Amino acid sequence: MAQTAGVDMSTASRVLRGDVSQRVREETRARILKVAEELAYRPNSLARGLRTARTDTLGIVVPQLDNPVFAAAIRGAEQAAAELGYSLLISHREPGTTATTIAKLSQTNRVDGLLVASLDDDEVLRSDLAAAHVPFVLMNRILPGAPLSVVLDSRAAARKAVAHLAGLGHRRIAHLAGRDQGFNAAQRLDGYRQGLEAAGIAFDPALVATAGYTAEGGARAMAELLPQRPTAVLAATLVSAAGAMSVLHAAGWRIPQDISVAGLHDAPVASLLYPSLTTVMMPTEEMGRVAASLLVRSLSGEHPDPVPPLPPGDLIARASTGPAPG
Amino acid sequence: MAQTAGVDMSTASRVLRGDVSQRVREETRARILKVAEELAYRPNSLARGLRTARTDTLGIVVPQLDNPVFAAAIRGAEQAAAELGYSLLISHREPGTTATTIAKLSQTNRVDGLLVASLDDDEVLRSDLAAAHVPFVLMNRILPGAPLSVVLDSRAAARKAVAHLAGLGHRRIAHLAGRDQGFNAAQRLDGYRQGLEAAGIAFDPALVATAGYTAEGGARAMAELLPQRPTAVLAATLVSAAGAMSVLHAAGWRIPQDISVAGLHDAPVASLLYPSLTTVMMPTEEMGRVAASLLVRSLSGEHPDPVPPLPPGDLIARASTGPAPG
């Protein structure tokens, strides 16, 4: 390529990289660009990476791909990365491959840094990350000692949902919580309590059940709460909301006439449920964007300030919530 | 690392790669392995790739990530790739970045080959792939002139679904078809007709509407077909089935008492719908596995025979289908 243009390789490299530290005659530059274009020249990224010890690539590690939350985070991260001149290498960690995934990405010099979303316990995650020899940013969770993370304000989101239900006149509002131990679960539970308090409703532990993040968990927890005769329920996720709704249908409770159901996070599946689910939108795509740019900044030697939790979006009132009965 | 073990780099390389063409004294090998272990040595994959002109990495390109079909294909591909000593680089193509995605992956020497799932038109896809300078295998579609592809037998799947509905006594079975032009849509329509024929039911074009692959499309198509008073409907996808169900609920049709609904492909969301959706399982994960191994074989210089369409899995009878009314 360089010899076709009649210039030295190094000159071609300067032009092609857009190096501005040294100037190149306009005519030469044009010739190089033209030849590169004609030959559809693409620099070998392996050689470049070997030389520069950078790949201009970020890795993103998520627990699952077919999950709207992570899919949106990936989209956001990819967009921000592209704008900053980075590619994104996507990886998901099947259960059991936890440690390996991070290791593979980081120890083989394929990525400059890592965006990590994980549902693992603190200790597991911490040791996995310790083995990663690259900078990383956590998404949707905090880990003591890991300074860079971007989280959603799920406390505010839960508060918002409770406010909506209370505004409809509900007083017996149940909560299908996430995992017992878990940063987000605690946040949401806290937001739920704050929401109750703001509405002047006393907190009743009997109206809270642990549902985890599966439909089965949601169903089990809802079944557990039926005897308490709640008139509304706030589920931690769309999936647990769906599980709860199936139990309600089976029990002959009408939604929303007998009971209102709301969930956190918004995704297309919310409108597919029956009745369509009232949700609070969460800026998951934004989370990916922010995480990626945080990572890139820290790769360039900056020490960015911690990012405050991203506030929830609007509450989307759909068919699953309505006025309190009676 | 080599000098720590007191051997030459080349000897270390031979041992670490498991090169059997030359023998190494057992003692030396043990020493190298031990030191490598102690230092947690990981070969630099960029340097290796630069030297060998191989990355032992496959790329997989899908239109969306939060789609159970593609997520399963990715899982399968990743599993097969890992077993064959390859990593998988996942990429999704936002609308508009169609050409670039394939180009970026293949022209920067980052992957040895590509697995491609695409919803694009033949011509678009063809020219994108022409620009890719690596071998590729198509998933879930055929493209004239592209010899390597792995498809699901969606014709058989549609046949199976119709057989189930006919077996329940339905005679007026509608079909929510996919895109007008499209390999899979045509296959499914064909299977639908074959299923009708096998059940001795005459094909009625008035019972077929184009729904595409969205909930809105499914809803629109279902609304269109209501005046035909079908007693059962086969939707091309889960999502269009969900759209159809929302219209049926709104119109006051009871599922399955007034109308049975079935969809193709199975995924957790099928059980979240109300009522839970009867589906035909499709071997999408297997598709990814087969595609990956096909690609690896063709990378090693083999010329594998074309793979016949993968037969559908079982029909999962859930709550959305029941005996024909009357």
Next chain:
DNA sequence: TTGAAAGCGCTACCAC
């Protein structure tokens, strides 16, 4: 059985 050395394609430094 092991070592020496070339070279993959590029960047970055230095010389001119």
Next chain:
DNA sequence: GTGGTAGCGCTTTCAA
């Protein structure tokens, strides 16, 4: 403003 060149970390051929 441009060219020469060393060297990134590895594999592979050849020599010892």
